[in-house]
Amino acid sequence: MKNRSHRRARPSQNKPISSPIRLLSIEDTTHEGHGVARENGKVTFVVGAISGERVEARIVKEGRQFNQAIAVKRLQDSPDRILPTCPHFEQCGGCQLQHMNISAQRHLKENWLAGQFRKLSLPAEMSRLEGQPFGYRRRARISVFVKNNHAQIGFRAKSSNEIVDIDQCQVLEPFLQDTYQALRSYLKGSALVAKLGHIELLYDNQGVCVVLRQSRDIQDADKVALNEWAKSSSVTLLWQAPSENKVSQHAVRHYVVDDLALNFQAQDFIQVNTQINEAMVEQAMSWLALSEDDVVLDLFCGAGNFSLPMAKRAGHVLAVEAIETMVEMGRLNASQAHLDNIEFIAADLTQSPPNRIKKAKITKALLDPPRAGALEFLPTLVRLKPQQILYVSCNASTLARDAEYLIENGFRVTKVCMMDMFPQTSHVEAMMLLQK
Numbered sequence: 001m002k003n004r005s006h007r008r009a010r011p012s013q014n015k016p017i018s019s020p021i022r023l024l025s026i027e028d029t030t031h032e033g034h035g036v037a038r039e040n041g042k043v044t045f046v047v048g049a050i051s052g053e054r055v056e057a058r059i060v061k062e063g064r065q066f067n068q069a070i071a072v073k074r075l076q077d078s079p080d081r082i083l084p085t086c087p088h089f090e091q092c093g094g095c096q097l098q099h100m101n102i103s104a105q106r107h108l109k110e111n112w113l114a115g116q117f118r119k120l121s122l123p124a125e126m127s128r129l130e131g132q133p134f135g136y137r138r139r140a141r142i143s144v145f146v147k148n149n150h151a152q153i154g155f156r157a158k159s160s161n162e163i164v165d166i167d168q169c170q171v172l173e174p175f176l177q178d179t180y181q182a183l184r185s186y187l188k189g190s191a192l193v194a195k196l197g198h199i200e201l202l203y204d205n206q207g208v209c210v211v212l213r214q215s216r217d218i219q220d221a222d223k224v225a226l227n228e229w230a231k232s233s234s235v236t237l238l239w240q241a242p243s244e245n246k247v248s249q250h251a252v253r254h255y256v257v258d259d260l261a262l263n264f265q266a267q268d269f270i271q272v273n274t275q276i277n278e279a280m281v282e283q284a285m286s287w288l289a290l291s292e293d294d295v296v297l298d299l300f301c302g303a304g305n306f307s308l309p310m311a312k313r314a315g316h317v318l319a320v321e322a323i324e325t326m327v328e329m330g331r332l333n334a335s336q337a338h339l340d341n342i343e344f345i346a347a348d349l350t351q352s353p354p355n356r357i358k359k360a361k362i363t364k365a366l367l368d369p370p371r372a373g374a375l376e377f378l379p380t381l382v383r384l385k386p387q388q389i390l391y392v393s394c395n396a397s398t399l400a401r402d403a404e405y406l407i408e409n410g411f412r413v414t415k416v417c418m419m420d421m422f423p424q425t426s427h428v429e430a431m432m433l434l435q436k
Contacts, residue, residue, distance in 0.1 A: 021072060026053045031112040032426045033096045035071070044069050050100060052078035080104035085134075085170060092164045094155040095171065095424040102133045102423060109428045110418045116396040120403055122413055129283065129419040129431075131275035136423065137171045138255075139272050142180070142199040144187075151193045153184050171424055173203045173274075179235055183210065186229060192218060202266060204255040209236040209266050211247055238266060252329075257281050258309040262333050268326060269302060273421045280392070280419055280431065281309050287415060287433045288364055288390055290314040297357065297365040297384065299349060299374065303329040304342075306366050306392075311342040318360055319344045320353075349377045357384070364388045373398030375405065382409045389434045394421075396430055406434050 026035035026049045035049030037057075048071035049055045057069040084090075084098035097105045110126055145152045145163045154166035167184065169177060180201060187193040195218050200211035210230065223239065230237035238247045251266035255274070258281055264270055271277035284306060290296065290313040298307045298319040303326050307319035311334065319342060321327050330344040347354050358380075365386040367374050371394055374381075381389070389406060393399035403413060415433040422429075 021056045021058055022069075023075075024049070024055055024057050024069070026051055026055065026078075029100075029108055031108060031428065033100065033108075037069075042066065046071050049074070050078050050081060050104075052076075052080065086168070088154070088164055088166045088168075091157055092155050092166060093158040093160070094169065096426040098424050105423065106130060106418070106420055109420065113396055113416075113418050113428060113430055116400050117403070117416070120400065120407065120413055122416055127415070127417040129276055129279045129417060131273060131279070131420065131423070133423040134170045135172065135174055135177075136273045136275060137169075138173050138176070138203045138274050139270070140169065140172055140176065140180075140201045142201065144193060144196045144198055146194045149194075151188055153187065153193070153199070171422075172201070175208050176201045176203045179208045179210065179233070182229075182233065186226065190226070192222060192226065200267065202253065204253050204270075205261070206253050207234060207236070209238065209251070209253060211238045211240055211266060213240045214242050216242060236266075257305060258285070258312070260308045260312075260333070260337050262303055262305060262308065263329055263336070264303045265325065265329065268323075268329070271305065271421070276419055276421045276429075277305070280429075281306060283417065283431065284366065284390055284392070285309055285313060287431075288366070288388060290364070294363045295361055297360070297362045297381075297386065299365065299367045299377065299381075300369045301330065301344070302326050302368075304333045304344070306368065307342060307344070308333055308337055308339060310366070311337075311339040314364075315341065317342040318357060318362075320347050320349065320357065322346065322348050349374065353377070353380055360384070362386045364390070366390045366392070368392040369398075371395040371398065373402050375402055378402060378405050378409075382406070385436070387436045391432045391434065393430045393432070394427070396428060399430055399432060403432060403434065411436055 024037040026037050028036035029051040035046035037044045037046055044067040046057050046069045053074055054076040055071040056073040057071045059067050059069045061068040080100050082101050086098055089095060089098045143163050152163040152165045154164045157164045195214055195216040197213045197215040202209040227237055238249050238251055240247045246267045252263050253266050254261045254263045257278055290310060292315045294314040295316045296310050296314045298317055301307045301319035301321045307317055311317045319330055324346045327344045327346040334342045362384045363386060411434040413432060414435045417431040419429040419431060
């Protein structure tokens with residue numbers, strides 16, 4: 001028989017463990033609102049704690065590089081801690097930072113951005129765009145789940161696919177909040193709720209619009225009562241069939257920015273924070289300082305949120321978007337604004353660009369890409385030789401990556417701004433100006 005080793009087997013990494021309560025001093029806060037403690041050089045992330053606090057915490061997962069813990073008792077509160085005003089905060093995954101005052105939230109986001117940009121040479125100061133901390137969101141998507149004749153209507157729970165049944169959402173525009181509460185009350189008492197997958201809420205310059213995404217077909221006769229409610233409440237109600245990617249009904253809406261009316265389809269992407277969007281466009285125009293000598297390339301332009309304001313100031317604008325329906329909407333917007341110095345071009349920016357772009361004598365460029373960033377197009381952009389590039393980003397890590405490429409190819413960062421588009425949440429938007 002072989003000799004048996006008496007050495008204890010090493011536990012697998014990241015295995016859930018049971019541990020005694022430990023006293024931890026919280027030195028920092030992650031951008032998701034969790035505390036950071038250090039013991040003997042090892043980091044512990046503590047849910048339910050923020051910087052400046054002393055807590056009793058239980059380790060729930062131990063890893064080679066860091067531990068995860070949950071605060072079970074706070075012995076000393078941070079001066080930045082406040083009592084969340086939303087009764088659903090502890091369960092709902094929509095907001096992450098309501099337990100911090102708004103000043104601390106913005107300081108946290110600014111520091112996090114600086115950390116993401118640590119490899120870049122930045123200007124001495126980072127500016128901010130700030131708006132109202134609540135009641136700012138002009139669109140939202142609400143989940144619907146029915147089990148055993150009990151309807152859950154709300155958002156996903158924290159770190160879970162479960163639906164938290166909410167009767168209010170304080171970050172919604174007040175008109176949307178009122179509409180949501182009335183609609184929720186109606187659906188809770190209706191058999192229709194079992195045939196819905198989610199609800200989309202929208203508030204713009206035309207008022208409130210609601211899209212009901214059907215998970216199963218609903219007969220027209222069964223829609224009559226809800227359609228009458230919507231009509232009496234001055235709400236535009238749209239029904240999206242299970243087989244549709246978007247509503248087939250004519251659903252053109254509009255909002256105003258820079259004194260321009262921008263038309264869009266009800267389910268098209270628009271910036272959800274009206275106040276910050278207006279400030280963001282105004283700042284972009286200021287930073288670019290456009291003149292009639294400028295030929296501007298607007299990439300990922302949508303229906304013209306930046307393109308049309310730039311066309312009011314520049315000599316010519318080339319606006320590029322992959323979604324053809326939004327390109328058509330952009331052309332409509334330009335026509336209604338009597339702007340004949342702007343071209344909307346449908347093109348996939350992951351592929352070789354059209355000759356119209358290659359031959360243009362671009363002086364300045366603006367990018368507002370999705371979370372994946374714009375790395376695939378950057379070699380083409382560098383070859384176009386713009387003197388300035390303004391980059392608007394919803395993902396700091398891909399912005400940092402793309403900016404590093406541009407710096408390696410002869411640009412430098414001259415301005416950076418943290419835009420608090422989503423107060424009470426961990427989401428951070430940024431604007432960066434790069435100069436040749």
